[in-house]
Amino acid sequence: MSEQEDNLDLERADAFSIPVAPAGYKSGFIGIIGRPNVGKSTLMNQLVGQKVAIVSPVAQTTRNRLRGILTTPEAQLIFVDTPGIHKPHHQLGKVLVKNAQIAIQSVDVLLFVVDGSVEAGGGDRYIVDLLTHSQMPLVLGLNKIDQQSSNYHQIEDTYANLAGPHNWPIVKFSALNGDGLEALQKFLIDRLEPGPYYYPPDLVTDQPERFIMAELIREQILLLTREEIPHSVAVTIEKVEETPTITRVFAAINVERDSQKGIVIGKGGIMLKTIGSAAREQMQKLIDGKVYLELFVRVEPKWRQSRSRLAEFGYRVEE
Incomplete structure (x- = not known):
């Protein structure tokens, strides 16, 4: 590289408040993959030290490839939280699984997260088959060790049988209480190559604020309505006035049927008010200031089957 190109890189780094990494510094993208509901989003939030991904007991919470950024004195780790890999049943599901598969091919290290409180199942073996020909470094992460029962040795043996033929190292941890995450972090850093800062050191996600706001609203809908409104809801931020x-936020909750609209609004509007109040509290933490949140609900029939609606709501196959 010429001196002129070196100077250009320095100017570009300075313009985006990205410092030049010291000699020997490591960085890279780490894909967090696994079945739905194994704790991938909880894990990423714990690792970056801040809530950047929504968490719900409902499977398939994550829809977009969300990046969480952890910068330490030794390395910058960019975690890519992917949708859970599953058999899709609609166009939205196909987009989610396709994006997760793309992520497998476009990162530097893979962290395959499994539920260490139960034995390995068919979903885990399906993902192993997808990864059989992958040449990139992989760590098998046994999550939920805080929930293990007395037969944990038998459970762990089923995962050792999955990892053994591929020589994948196994790291045990609890994303919920943080046990074992320091060891996991070291394992991941050891597998990264020397590299630059990709983002400013104080950044924890590359997603725009509006995206996080919409996700915080969707999280409360999932938590409060559970199985009644499983995944037929999309949230769009219509306007933000600062x-x-x-900060005044105006958001639309899109559902597929009139009956779902009634559930989201609730008797006398109580459910919508509860969703808004809980989401507003989370938004105020996000922006560190007062928020006025106005929600309205509209019916968009079969939006999960429509490519144009999916794109409009921000769900598209990523490159």
Whole structure:
């Protein structure tokens, strides 16, 4: 590289507040993959030290490839939280699984997260088959060790049988309480190559604020309605007005049927008010200031089957 190109890189780094990494510094992208509901989003939030991904007991919470950024004195780790890999039943599901598979091919290290409180199942073996020909470094992460029962040796043996033929190292941890995450972090850093800062060191996600706001609303819908409104909801931020004293957010909750609209609104509007109040609290933590949140609900029939609606709501196959 010429001196002129070196100077250009320095200018570009300075323009985006990205410092030049010291000699020997490591960095890279780490794909977090696994079945739905094994704790991938909880894990990423714990690793970056801040809530950047929504968490729900409902499977398939994550829809977009969400990046969480952890910068340490030794390395910058960019975690890519992918949708759970599963058999899709609609166009949205196909997009989610396709994006997860793309992520497998476009990162530097893979972290395959499994539920260490139960034995390995068919879903785990399906993912192993997908990874059989992958040449990139992989770590098998046994999550939920805080929930293990007395037969944990038998459970762990089933995962050792999956990892053994591929010589994948196994790291045990609890994303919920943080046990074992320091060892996991070291394992991942050891597998990264020397590289630059990709993002400013104080950044924890590359997603725009509006995206996080919409996700915080969707999280409360999943938590409060559970199985009644499983995955037929999409949230769009229609408008954000900022003043020195308050941020006003106007958001639409899109559902597929009139009956779902009634559930989201609730008797006398109580459910919508509860969703809004809980989401507003989370938003105020996000922006560190007062938030006024106005929600309205609209019916968009079969939006999960429509390519145009999926794209409009931000769900598209990533390159």
